[in-house]
Amino acid sequence: MPDCPICGKPLEPPTVKCANCGAELHRACAKRTMGKVYCKKCFREGKKQTRYERMAQRDAWGGNKPGEMW
């Protein structure tokens, strides 16, 4: 059984899978956002990426307010 990449303890249910890299981690260790769960690393990466995407999408959205902030 692999260890949780976040806390380093053996994985035991309830576990979730990172929506980005597929890493298994404790539900309590996962970061939840936009209805998906991410590991710490991907959450940080996703934050960066989302910021860029928001900037790129701002025109396409026609000035709509961005959704829920991080």
Ligand SMILES: [Zn+2]
């Ligand atoms: Zn954990």
Ligand SMILES: [Zn+2]
């Ligand atoms: Zn991940």
